[in-house]
Amino acid sequence: MSALEKAFLNTKNVIVFSFLFGILSWLIDALLDYVFFSERSFADSLIFGLSTHEMYMRLSMFFIILLFGSIISFFVHQMQEMNSAIVNEKNKSHKIMNILPTIILFLDTEMNVSCVNRKILELTGYEEVRISGNKWINLLFPEEFRAEVLSYWDKFVSGEIGSVAGLESPIICSDGSIRYVLWNAVSFIDDNERFAGVTISGEDITDRKIAEKALLMDESRLEALVELNQYSDSTIEEILDFSLEKAVNLTESSVGYVGFVNETEETFSMYSWSEKSENGYGIKALNKNFSIKRDNLWGMIVTQRKPIISNTYPDDSPIKKGLPSGHVNIRNYLCIPISDSDNVVMIAGVGNKNGEYDSSDIRQITLLMEGTWKIIQRKESEEQIRSYAREVAENNKELESLDRMKDEFMANITHELKTPLIPIKGYSELLFEGHLGSLDDDQKKGIGVILQNADRLHKLIDSLLYMQNIRTGNIQYHLDSVDIVNLLDNVIDEMLIFKDRDVPELKKEYSPSLPFVCGNITYLEQVFSHILENALKFTSSDGLITVVASHENKNIRIIVRDTGIGISPDEMPHIFKRFYQVDGSLTRRYGGNGLGLYLCKSVVEAHGGSIRAFSEVGKGTEMHVLLPIIEE
Known part of the structure; x- marks a missing residue:
């Protein structure tokens, strides 16, 4: 507003001007009377010589002018308040627009930008003068979106549509970068129902688009990993081809390659490379070895052990050395290593x-290729396991054949050994008892040694036969009522009758009136014969062997306690194993085939009982046998 406008539109000035104008009209009227209509002096024409009627007329005119000025002053004041309110509202609107997080543009009827807010200037980097007018379409929108924007404008002007919502498009910023905006627009009309312009708002969704893209890529990678796991039955070549294609897809690339590294030999075997074209992906198998040097790309990857990105890859780059002849031209690239046990x-x-x-590209391709390597490793391991399983199966067949041969051999050899042993033992007993003539003491002692060793051999053969029957499942127990006291006495008597050396003192501690047990006398005699034989074997002649039999709840507990050499704690867990001997050397002092306690355990458990051993080196051993009684 100019100084003149401010002066004339001020309400106080309008009243002053009206007052002055009234005085001026009085002077002019007096001057006209003096010149044209009166012979009076000017002073009389001005005020002193005026008639009542003239005075009334001039005063009326003066007050009319003053009243008219007051009215004008009132309207000027109202107009000033209205202008002030408009200016305030305009400023307020601009402030509101500038603090809004969305883009705001106002378009007039000629599609010119008449007003913008600060957000679009900050977002795009343009000055307001560049966006104003009709330059904004070509300035902000890529060429492929301009026609669509103009088509919406034509629909607004024609009244075909009144608003547009959710229109998504890229915009070009002053630095050439691309941002994505979600547009909404609504037209407005004037008092005459005519099109008056369009208000446009826009939301910057670039970060959301990036997040959506990253999420989509993550979903695509997960789908690729799921699909990759379905390739477990495929060949390594098919797995690598699939992974390579997915790697190119996930990173929105045009070419890709994959290969294996041998750090020891400093070679890189490029398996294949893939190129994207209009017809899809073309995968070419190379299977070609390249040298890893520090001055080429693969050498840098192996040395640095981390991904390398180059978004500018000129032809004269020194790390382009080593590329195959006729290799596709590379503008930019991403290369990653996959390590296993600190080796690439x-x-x-x-x-x-x-x-x-x-x-993001590094993450996508790294996770995909790490999954690929794990599947390749698993596949190779599975192949090794299958190969090992085939080898084990073949070995098992061979072992089964050898086991059958061994069983047949054991059955034959025990039968052949037992056949001549029967007459040896029978005639020896006849000689010892004097049925074939009287013997002197030395002869009787010699026959006793024969009988003792024949009995020992007989027990060894019975042990082998029993073990064979257990393995083949041919063993059968014929159970009877067994008096455990008589059984123990018979075993002790038979063991001592032919002894050719001094034996330790043997003490019996039987509880009175022990109930019977249900068992097979022959096999139970073998059990306690083996236990007592061990006690005699490992106890010196000045030692003590105690046989205890007592009633415990629904069982009878038999304890054979000796003061022999004892068993070490390391050996205790193994004494009931088949063929196990505490001293298994060829120069061992004590004989035996290592089957005694194994057979004892088998027989006792077959009778529903249990057997345990307690021992301390140098103090002796206790064997506890628990057998169930016959309940009345």
Whole structure:
């Protein structure tokens, strides 16, 4: 507003001007009377010579002018308040627009930008003067979106539509970067129901688009990993081809390759490379070895052991050395190593992305290729396991054949050994008892040695036969009522009758009126014969062997306690195993085939009982046998 406008539109000035104008009209009227209509002096024409009627007329005119000025002053004041309110509202609207997080543009009827807010200036980096007018379409929108924007404008002007919501498009910023905006627009009309312009709002959704893209890529990678796991029955070549194609897809690249590294031999075997074209993906198998040097790309990957990105890859780059002849031209690339036990085992790379590679691309391709390497390892392990399983199966067949041969041999040899042993033992007993003539003491002692060793051999053969029957499942127990006291006495008497050396003192401690047990007398005699034989074997002649039999609840407990050499704690867990001997050397002092306690355990458990051993080196051993009684 100019100084003149301010002066004339001020309400106080309007009243002053009206007052002055009234005085001026009085002077002019007096001057006209003096010149044209009166012979009076000017002073008389001005005030002193006026008639009552003239005075009334001039005063009326003066007050009319003053009243008119007051009215004008009132309207000027109202107009000033209205202008002030409009200016305030306009300023307020601008402030509100500038603090809004959305883009705001106002378009007039000619599609010119008449007003914008600060958000679009901050977002795009343009000055307001560049966006104003009709330059904004070509300035903000890529060429492929301009026609669509103009088509919406034509629909607004024609009244075909009144609003647009959710229109998504990219915009070009002053630095050439691309942002994504979600547009909404609504037209407005004037008092005459005519089109008056369009208000446009926009929301910057670039970060959301990036997040959506990253999420989509993550979903695609997960789908690729799921699909990859379904390739477990495929060949390694098919697995690598699939992974390579997915790597190119996930990183939006045009080419890719994958290969294996041998750090020891400093070689890189490029398995294959893939190139994207209009017809899809073309995968070419190379299977070609390249030298890993520090001055080429693969050498840098192995040395640094971390991904390498180059979004500018000129032809004269020194690390392009070593590329195959006729290799596709690379504009940019991403290369990653895959390590196993601190060794680089695979290298995968992609290139020629329409944009720049970033950390998201590294994550996508790394996770995919790590999954690929694990599947390859698993497949190789499975193949090794299958090979080992085939080898084990073949070995098992051979062992089964050998086991059958051994069983047949054991059955034959025990039968052949037992057949001549029967007459040896029978005639020896006849000689010892004097049925074939009287013997002197030395002869009787010699016959006793024969009988003792024949009995020992007989027990060894019975042990082998019993073990064989257990393995083949041919053993049968014919159970009777067994008086455990008589059984123990018979075993002790038979063992002592032919002894050719001094034996330790043997003490019996039987509880009175012991109930009977249900068992097979022959096998139970073998059990206690083996236990007492061990006690005699490992106890010196000045030692003590105690046989205890007592009634415990529904069982009879038989304890054979000796003061022999004892068993070490390391040996205790193994004494009931088949063929196990505490001293298994060829020069061992004590004989035996290592089957005694194994057979004892088998027989006792077959009778529903249990057997345990307690021992201390140098103090002796206790064997506890628990057998169930016959309940009345």
